[in-house]
Amino acid sequence: MxxxxxxxxxxxxxxxxxxxxxxxxxxxxxxxxxxxxxxxxxxxxxxxxxxxxxxxxxxxxxxxxxxxxxxxxxxxxxxxxxxxxISPSLEDFLSLLDVREALEGMASRLAATAMTEPELEELAIIVDQHGAELQRDPDGPYIQNDFDNDFHVRIARGCRNPVLTGLLCEQFYPRLKLCRSRHGRMKGRGLAAWKEHRRILAALTERDGDVAELLMRRHVRSARQALLTSTVSGVRNDEPRAR
Missing domain, CATH: 1.10.10.10 (Winged helix-like DNA-binding domain superfamily/Winged helix DNA-binding domain)
Known part of the structure; x- marks a missing residue:
């Protein structure tokens, strides 16, 4: 043992x-x-x-x-x-990100009308806190170790679809975290990811499901492209990857 x-x-x-x-x-x-x-x-x-x-x-x-x-x-x-x-490969990670784009896009669309005003206010506070941390280190990672205060988890729970919430929170995010800890990380991606979160939050606050889904899909595609870029160029750091 x-x-x-x-x-x-x-x-x-x-x-x-x-x-x-x-x-x-x-x-x-x-x-x-x-x-x-x-x-x-x-x-x-x-x-x-x-x-x-x-x-x-x-x-x-x-x-x-x-x-x-x-x-x-x-x-x-x-x-x-x-x-x-499990020992996920890069191909496993990319496949998860493909599915993530669809699932989180749908969750964002639903959350735009389902999240309560207090939930949106709490999400805004979380985003501001993350921004303050990143401003101290603009090239640093976007770390979200607190599962309950994770931007994506909040949206998944706020979509009010128990099937979708279960898929994301109980099955998808744990596997995604393992992949993220094992594969490429790109320096400076954190601040860009936070700015993307702000735009998604604005769409949710405006109750615009179409725009929220579009922005979330773009956000996940940007993360996927950052992974590919870091893998090809070898530009990595040892910190947790941005969500």
Whole structure:
């Protein structure tokens, strides 16, 4: 059992200390957090018996947690190798961005009429906060580590379509984050992305679904082009990529 797995085991013990009754839920959430943070890296094997021993539980809750991770698209079962964290290729990333353009464009169109005034006001505050951070470092990345205050998550939730929200928040964004952490990042993309967010926010505030969808699609295409440019030119940095 690796040091990473033992570290995860400590977190699980804390969760089981009265905070969560369901072992499978605790395992799933702990392993998800470890994968998303990179403490369990792409391609790393998740051994069912080993996890059960490290966490002090039976294999049943481990098996259930691994099944849910596979449904979420964070792990895959490889024949004769067991379960491993996905190791997305550049082509996987580009394919996700193609789908992202359509899904987030639709979410923006719906959110333009579905989001409440308080939700739009909160979104404006978030965008202003992000802008203030970027003004201090115009060439820096646009970091959105707080999932609940992520610009795109707010719009996905605000579209009021539970199917679309579930696809984006529960399945799509976790896989996208893994791809982003693994592949090219382009210096200076953060400020451009923030300006694009401002324009999308303006369209949402004006309740113009057509323009909101158009701007969101352009925004995602710009991110895709930045990825391709960074890959071809080799101009990268080591910070999280802009959303």
């Amino acid at each position: 690796t040091a990473v797995s033992l570290d995860v085991s400590t977190q699980l013990a804390e969760l089981e200390g009265g905070k969560r009754a369901n072992q499978s839920d605790a395992l799933f959430e702990t392993l998800t957090a470890a994968i998303m943070s990179g403490r369990i890296g792409p391609g790393e094997k998740l051994n069912e018996p080993g996890l059960a021993d490290a966490f002090g539980v039976s294999r049943a809750p481990v098996r259930e947690a691994l099944r849910r991770l596979q449904e979420k698209g964070l792990v895959t079962h490889v024949a004769h190798q067991g379960v491993r964290v």
